[in-house]
Amino acid sequence: xxxxxxxxxxxxxxxxxxxxxxxxxxxxxxxxxxxxxxxxxxxxxxxxxxxxxxxxxxxxxxxxxxxxxxxxxxxxxxxxxxxxxxxxxxxxxxxxxxxxxxxxxxxxxxxxxxxxxxxxxxxxxxxxxxxxxxxxxxxxxxxxxxxxxxxxxxxxxxxxxxxxxxxxxxxxxxxxxxxxxxxxxxxxxxxxxxxxxxxxxxxxxxxxxxxxxxxxxxxxxxxxxxxxxxxxxxxxxxxxxxxxxxxxxxxxxxxxxxxxxxxxxxxxxxxxxxxxxxxxxxxxxxxxxxxxxxxxxxxxxxxxxxxxxxxxxxxxxxxxxxxxxxxxxxxxxx
Amino acid sequence: xxxxxxxxxxxxxxxxxxxxxxxxxxxxxxxxxxxxxxxxxxxxxxxxxxxxxxxxxxxxxxxxxxxxxxxxxxxxxxxxxxxxxxxxxxxxxxxxxxxxxxxxxxxxxxxxxxxxxxxxxxxxxxxxxxxxxxxxxxxxxxxxxxxxxxxxxxxxxxxxxxxxxxxxxxxxxxxxxxxxxxxxxxxxxxxxxxxxxxxxxxxxxxxxxxxxxxxxxxxxxxxxxxxxxxxxxxxxxxxxxxxxxxxxxxxxxxxxxxxxxxxxxxxxxxxxxxxxxxxxxxxxxxxxxxxxxxxxxxxxxxxxxxxxxxxxxxxxxxxxxxxxxxxxxxxxxxxxxxxxxxxxxxxxxxxxxxxxxxxxxxxxxxxxxxxxxxxxxxxxxxxxxxxxxxxxxxxxxxxxxxxxxxxxxxxxxxxxxxxxxxxxxxxxxxxxxxxxxxxxxxxxxxxxxxxxxxxxxxxxxxxxxxxxxxxxxxxxxxxxxxxxxxxxxxxxxxxxxxxxxxxxxxxxxxxxxxxxxxxxxxxxxxxxxxxxxxxxxxxxxxxxxxxxxxxxxxxxxxxxxxxxxxxxxxxxxxxxxxxxxxxxxxxxxxxxxxxxxxxxxxxxxxxxxxxxxxxxxxxxxxxxxx
Numbered sequence: 001x002x003x004x005x006x007x008x009x010x011x012x013x014x015x016x017x018x019x020x021x022x023x024x025x026x027x028x029x030x031x032x033x034x035x036x037x038x039x040x041x042x043x044x045x046x047x048x049x050x051x052x053x054x055x056x057x058x059x060x061x062x063x064x065x066x067x068x069x070x071x072x073x074x075x076x077x078x079x080x081x082x083x084x085x086x087x088x089x090x091x092x093x094x095x096x097x098x099x100x101x102x103x104x105x106x107x108x109x110x111x112x113x114x115x116x117x118x119x120x121x122x123x124x125x126x127x128x129x130x131x132x133x134x135x136x137x138x139x140x141x142x143x144x145x146x147x148x149x150x151x152x153x154x155x156x157x158x159x160x161x162x163x164x165x166x167x168x169x170x171x172x173x174x175x176x177x178x179x180x181x182x183x184x185x186x187x188x189x190x191x192x193x194x195x196x197x198x199x200x201x202x203x204x205x206x207x208x209x210x211x212x213x214x215x216x217x218x219x220x221x222x223x224x225x226x227x228x229x230x231x232x233x234x235x236x237x238x239x240x241x242x243x244x245x246x247x248x249x250x251x252x253x254x255x256x257x258x259x260x261x262x263x264x265x266x267x268x269x270x271x272x273x274x275x276x277x278x279x280x281x282x283x284x285x286x287x288x289x290x291x292x293x294x295x296x297x298x299x300x301x302x303x304x305x306x307x308x309x310x311x312x313x314x315x316x317x318x319x320x321x322x323x324x325x326x327x328x329x330x331x332x333x334x
Numbered sequence: 335x336x337x338x339x340x341x342x343x344x345x346x347x348x349x350x351x352x353x354x355x356x357x358x359x360x361x362x363x364x365x366x367x368x369x370x371x372x373x374x375x376x377x378x379x380x381x382x383x384x385x386x387x388x389x390x391x392x393x394x395x396x397x398x399x400x401x402x403x404x405x406x407x408x409x410x411x412x413x414x415x416x417x418x419x420x421x422x423x424x425x426x427x428x429x430x431x432x433x434x435x436x437x438x439x440x441x442x443x444x445x446x447x448x449x450x451x452x453x454x455x456x457x458x459x460x461x462x463x464x465x466x467x468x469x470x471x472x473x474x475x476x477x478x479x480x481x482x483x484x485x486x487x488x489x490x491x492x493x494x495x496x497x498x499x500x501x502x503x504x505x506x507x508x509x510x511x512x513x514x515x516x517x518x519x520x521x522x523x524x525x526x527x528x529x530x531x532x533x534x535x536x537x538x539x540x541x542x543x544x545x546x547x548x549x550x551x552x553x554x555x556x557x558x559x560x561x562x563x564x565x566x567x568x569x570x571x572x573x574x575x576x577x578x579x580x581x582x583x584x585x586x587x588x589x590x591x592x593x594x595x596x597x598x599x600x601x602x603x604x605x606x607x608x609x610x611x612x613x614x615x616x617x618x619x620x621x622x623x624x625x626x627x628x629x630x631x632x633x634x635x636x637x638x639x640x641x642x643x644x645x646x647x648x649x650x651x652x653x654x655x656x657x658x659x660x661x662x663x664x665x666x667x668x669x670x671x672x673x674x675x676x677x678x679x680x681x682x683x684x685x686x687x688x689x690x691x692x693x694x695x696x697x698x699x700x701x702x703x704x705x706x707x708x709x710x711x712x713x714x715x716x717x718x719x720x721x722x723x724x725x726x727x728x729x730x731x732x733x734x735x736x737x738x739x740x741x742x743x744x745x746x747x748x749x750x751x752x753x754x755x756x757x758x759x760x761x762x763x764x765x766x767x768x769x770x771x772x773x774x775x776x777x778x779x780x781x782x783x784x785x786x787x788x789x790x791x792x793x794x795x796x797x798x799x800x801x802x803x804x805x806x807x808x809x810x811x812x813x814x815x816x817x818x819x820x821x822x823x824x825x826x827x828x829x830x831x832x833x834x835x836x837x838x839x840x841x842x843x844x845x846x847x848x849x850x851x852x853x854x855x856x857x858x859x860x861x862x863x864x865x866x867x868x869x870x871x872x873x874x875x876x877x878x879x880x881x882x883x884x885x886x887x888x889x890x891x892x893x894x895x896x897x898x899x900x901x902x903x904x905x906x907x908x909x910x911x912x913x914x915x916x917x918x919x920x921x922x923x924x925x926x927x928x929x930x931x932x933x934x935x936x937x938x939x940x941x942x943x944x945x946x947x948x949x950x951x952x953x954x955x956x957x958x959x960x
Contacts, residue, residue: 013808015820044803049647052811060808060821065800067650068810069643070673076640080647080655081800083606083631088651088800106643109636308631317628320595321766327582328527329763330382334578 006040008033013063024175024201025054028122029061031178032091035185036064046089049078051098054129055122055201058093072103075110075119079304082115086305089189090117096137097127100156104136112166113304114193118185121196123158124203125210132206144206158198159282159296163275169195170278170297175202176215177293180226184295192300214291227281227294229272232264235290242267243289252280254289272298351574352869352876353386356415358423359517361510362440363432364401365394365408368510373410374758375514375531379523380412381583381760386419386574387412388869389758390942395613395697402464404435414521417574420724420869422757424944428520430513432456432487434465441477450480451516453509455488485555487512494551495544504541508548515552525553577762584761586725586754590684591621593732594656598629599767600733601740601774606648608633608641609658613696614752615686618658638663642670642683649679650809652776652799654736658684660752661703662692668711671745675715675835677809678786678795680739680746682732683717687751689940698940699753701865702916707747708894708923714832716839718742719894721749723868726761728754731891740774742842743794749893751915753942754866780804785819793838840895849897853879853886858959860886860907861952862932864893864920867913867943874948883956893920901928909959911935911951913943 011033019025036046046064050056052071059066069077074092082090092110099107099121110119126144127133134144134151137158141150162170169191173181181199188195200211214223225235225243233243234257242257244266255262271277278297284290359376363369370391380387390411399406413423429444431437433456444450457470471477472484491512492505500508511532518525528549536542584592598605607630609619623632631653635641638659645655657667664685674681687703689695703710707719718738722731728750735746777783777796785807786795798805807819815822816830851860853875863871868889875887888903890896904910904924910932912921918934925932935951937943 015808043806045801047800059810062808063806065806066808066810067647067677068808068812069646070669070811073639073643073670076635076643077647077650079633079635079640080606080608080644080649081651082647083633083644084604084648084651084653084655085799085801105636106640109640308633312628312631315626318626320592320599320627321763323595323625323627324582324592324763325580328378328382328530329580329582330384331580332384332576332578 006037008037011036011043011063013061015060017061018057019054020205022204023054024124024203025058025122027175027178028120028181028199028201029058031181031185032058032062032120035182035189036062038182038186039189041089045087046091047081048091048093049074049081050093051095051103052129053095053098053127054203055093055095055120056098072098072101073106074098075103075106078117079110079113079115082117082305083308086116086309092117092119094119094121096121096123096125096135096158100158100161101136104161108161108165111162111194111196114168114301115304116193116306117195118188119194119196121158121198122201123198124201124207125155126203126207128203128206157282157285160279162196162198163279163282163297167196167297168193168299168301169295170282171195171197171295172200172282172291172293173197174200174211174215174293180293187295187298191298193303213286223286223290225290225292227270227292227296229270229295229298232267232269234267244268252284252289272296275299350420350872351417352873353415353417353419353574354873354876354880356386356413356419356423357428357521358411358413358426359428359430359521360409360411360426360440360443361430361432361513362407362409362436363510364436365396365398365406366401367408367432368507369408369410369432372510372514373412375528376517376521377412377583377758378531379518379527380414380521381581382527383523384573384576385414386417387414387583387758387760388419388422390422390753391756393697395695402433402435402461404439404465407436407439409436409440416572419759420873421942421945424946428517430517432509432513434462434467434471437471438465438467441480444480446480448480449520450477450482451513452482452484453487453513454484455486490551490555491548494547498540498544498547500540500544505544508544511545511548512552515549515554516556519553519556525549579762581760581762583758584725585617585756585758586722586728586750587617587621587686587756589725589728589761590618590732590748590750591625593729594622594682594736595625595627595630596729596764596767597654597733597736598627599769600772601654601736602770603740603774604629604631604653605656606631606633606645606653607656607658608635608644608648610635610638610641610663612638612660612663614688614755615658615660615663615684617755618684618686638666639670642667645681646670646674646679649674649681650677650800652797654680654682654740656682656684658686660686660688660696661690661706664703664706665710671717672711672713672715673811674745675711675717676811678743678835680743680797682735682739683745683747685747685749686755687749689752689938695940697752699751699866699942700916700938700940701749701751701867701914702919702938703749704864704893704914704916704919705922707749714836716836716894718744718746718839718842719749720746720891721865721893722754723865723889723891725754725757725759729761729764737772738842740797741794742792742838743797744839744842749865751866776802777805778802784817785809786814787817788834788838793834793841843892843895843898846892846895846897848899849888849890849903851886851888851903854884857884857886858908859884859952859956860888860904860910862888862890862904862910862912862920862924864890864914867915870943870945870948871913874945874952877945877949878952878956883953884960885952885956890920893923896927904928904930904932909933909955911955913937913948913951915942
């Protein structure tokens, strides 16, 4: 194997980055550039398609092909793009408002069709570009200019939405854990089909600290579980905690492992091909359970654009002149 | 120049000999009676016999309305004549009613001298009641002396197919073929085409043989029964000399599908056709999906917006994206069309207009989306608008639309309608398309590349496929710097870019043929039409001239931009009449653009104009200016 010939800088477009200072998007952009370098991605064969919102500016900052489209519609644009050219390496960039509100209908169908692409959903639980309204992922009671008395209505869980839509690859990353995010992005890229990655991203202006419960250094080990296929689901400062299945409640339970707790072998082992387990992991939101990070679910299946192209190929190519004559014709002589 | 249209085949024939006579037949019955299918058999038989023919399918939105109800009546009208039959006729000369409900809903249209054929076997107390008749109209004196032929078609059919053991219900399903047989006899046609079709469709099966038997029995009934007053069916026109060639019948939806496939062949591009099911536009999706062409892909999207966006994505990827819908769906696509205008990608949008607003009357026709096509977007978002004038004209319109979209890097909207999509006419098959005859050259040279630099001739930007080395760039809906394409909020740049987008679309007019008036040069009155109103206007004018009324006709295929000489041409008439199946939309555009005193002749009933309506309007205007 040759060493990668490109470095992260090679993927910078040179356009001045215009996110707010301290925005989590900077870290995600960096992770994307480093991942592309690690993959030695060919910039001319790589396309970033985005919708509208702060996250959707990302394509401008990458030295690849990029299409900043309209609010919520990036999945549909990407679908047409891949139908036209299945060889392209397509990444979608969306946010919680773009992907789970105005564009939820498109995202659902992208995920169930299993178009071969990567979806990065930046979730900051707020509308940033329109100045801070609550979003479909905002927790109940979120006070914003459009919800002065607190937002009403249960939020949507991005990963559960993806799993419910039939996504075959569902992962979660955090803007403050870049090395791990890079690994997740690489896994998403290696996956054949739609790879959905929710990235928890701190909006420093409108929703600062909204994920602090999970991400503060003092609580991170206790409040996050980093899942890996085939590994026991353990967490905590000394991995002294673990997840077991409470069969009566049909739910996951966090327990102490070892001398004062349950035996090690009772701790669940992560199986990324198990959609039910992935759903239980995606559902964990505290305070008694940790937030699951990493690849929750991955199981390959038929890829949409390949199936469509194969079908067209199999049905054959009739000459146009034959098609015109598939009905009765008659001739008029001179 | 990167791309040049072969102009030769893109103009519809200039000279027409509109038929002003002929025979109009209407079949009417339950949606399940096989009415549409029967109508097509009569159409084919007439066409194969060298007649001109035009059809009007008319079916309810309900797929299978309860049998015997008036709202479940499906109808198919055709007019057979010599020469170009441009309309399906105003009123039937022959009405074939399969049950009391279809008699009730259609009898008022029957010509006073017409012939009514009914299946008297269906006039039971129960079905009469369902249709809302208190008394049997065949017995009561409610048909106002219309000549009536009332065989018990049900009984005759059951007798004719007895040997095939289809049971009562199965036997009665052959009733439509019995009626087709009788009607073919009335039209002086033989049954060979219908026999051929039945054989192809059903093969040598009991159902196939029963249908054949019913068809022949109906025809024989005509031969052996002394029928009243058939002189009305003797055509008084002289036989027409058709241009030599091979012909078939075609609907607008079929012609659009073939035209798009032809565009793929010429340009060497894949067509990626993206649509969401909607009446009456879905027919085009079906036609293309069934096509078996490697360069024609269809995608049934999750919604109208998704369909428009996927088409834009396909064009971005280097295919020709096409999206199709009817009015309400086009409304949903409007935001995406703004994006296509902003990023300057080729796109073809087909609107098969239907009666609106909202769900309106989905199976009925209207031309009321013209102003939507011209102006119905946010911001300054000009695009090219074309309208085919007839089913066969859809073929050339699709090719022309694709060519303009590619050459000028712009969305092009085709305004078809429910009438054009479903009506059929004879069509002389075009010359075989030459693969790559209009091949598109994508930009591949990185030297001096700027995404929004413009061709000095067309003002179009270069088309670059992602995947091309060295040309990586970003595009989007944000305003772009002229040339470089970088994001720009500069006020002068925004003015410049708006001006450039408008000028680019306006420049399409430079390559268009000048508008031309048909008719006498000394006419003071000019009738201006667009889209499917062409045929009825041309036929009405032929009537008018035959009776001494002088009027000219301008038909517009290009609605934006308009032909460059149109203003001067209109100024040469003292009176301008604009019939449209809307409340007066083109007329506003003409008044606005050219300050001419054009008068509107509006109609929004969900039906095309009738020839007699236009004759009346033209004669009264002509009198006023003479």
